[in-house]
Amino acid sequence: MLSTRFTQHALVTEAHKTIQSRLSAKSITLDATMGNGHDTLFLARHSAKVYAFDIQQAALDSTYQQLQKHHLADKVVLIHESHEQLRQHIPAGEKMDVIIFNLGYLPRGNTTIITKTQSTLSALNQALKILSPSGIISIVCYPGHAGGQEEMSAVTDWYQQLDSHQFAITVIHSMQETAQSPRLFVIKAVQNILNNPEKP
Numbered sequence: 001m002l003s004t005r006f007t008q009h010a011l012v013t014e015a016h017k018t019i020q021s022r023l024s025a026k027s028i029t030l031d032a033t034m035g036n037g038h039d040t041l042f043l044a045r046h047s048a049k050v051y052a053f054d055i056q057q058a059a060l061d062s063t064y065q066q067l068q069k070h071h072l073a074d075k076v077v078l079i080h081e082s083h084e085q086l087r088q089h090i091p092a093g094e095k096m097d098v099i100i101f102n103l104g105y106l107p108r109g110n111t112t113i114i115t116k117t118q119s120t121l122s123a124l125n126q127a128l129k130i131l132s133p134s135g136i137i138s139i140v141c142y143p144g145h146a147g148g149q150e151e152m153s154a155v156t157d158w159y160q161q162l163d164s165h166q167f168a169i170t171v172i173h174s175m176q177e178t179a180q181s182p183r184l185f186v187i188k189a190v191q192n193i194l195n196n197p198e199k200p
């Protein structure tokens with residue numbers, strides 16, 4: 001199922017609001033692009049354990065500082081690695097209730113280090129394999145920088161080929177959207193009653 005809606009909020013805020021319904025004190029979550037740590041901090045506040053990836057040491061440093069400041073560092077595993085390797089770092093059988101991808105470059109950092117289409121698609125496919133049966137993936141794409149439009153088109157092609165019996169997809173636009181504006185894609189795993197007869 002594919003639906004579209006608009007929001008007045010910043011898309012990162014909208015992503016947090018959308019995700020929050022799937023989070024509990026027992027949740028295990030993943031931030032595939034930790035950056036300055038805002039998403040990791042949000043996840044740490046609302047879950048039991050968080051895995052967070054970034055390829056830049058500056059992102060790990062900045063995220064660790066944020067977590068320390070809020071006494072949440074113990075909940076988070078910071079991984080200095082491409083999200084392309086994510087399955088190598090998540091223990092076998094561990095399922096994620098929420099996975100966040102906030103693509104592009106590190107704000108106030110090196111704007112030439114960006115997420116790349118091929119590794120993003122590889123990470124998204126791996127994310128599906130470790131998603132819990134009622135899990136949710138949020139993806140913010142930024143078409144405004146070089147390579148961003150290509151990456152967003154690839155993400156669009158990727159979610160369009162997902163099985164609509166297994167995943168409900170929502171595309172969220174900001175009210176003030178221009179061609180350069182970010183877009184938010186939310187992929188929710190749909191619990192199939194036929195596959196889970198004991199759960200009406």
Ligand SMILES: C[S@@+](CC[C@H](N)C(=O)[O-])C[C@H]1O[C@@H](n2cnc3c(N)ncnc32)[C@H](O)[C@@H]1O
Nearest residue numbers: 033034035036037038039054082083102106115
């Ligand atoms: C838009 S920022 C993320 C913002 C962040 N979630 C926050 O709350 O501040 C994108 C981040 O993706 C990181 N990145 C780029 N390629 C990556 C990759 N292959 N694996 C993991 N992180 C990557 C960049 O270094 C950058 O820090």
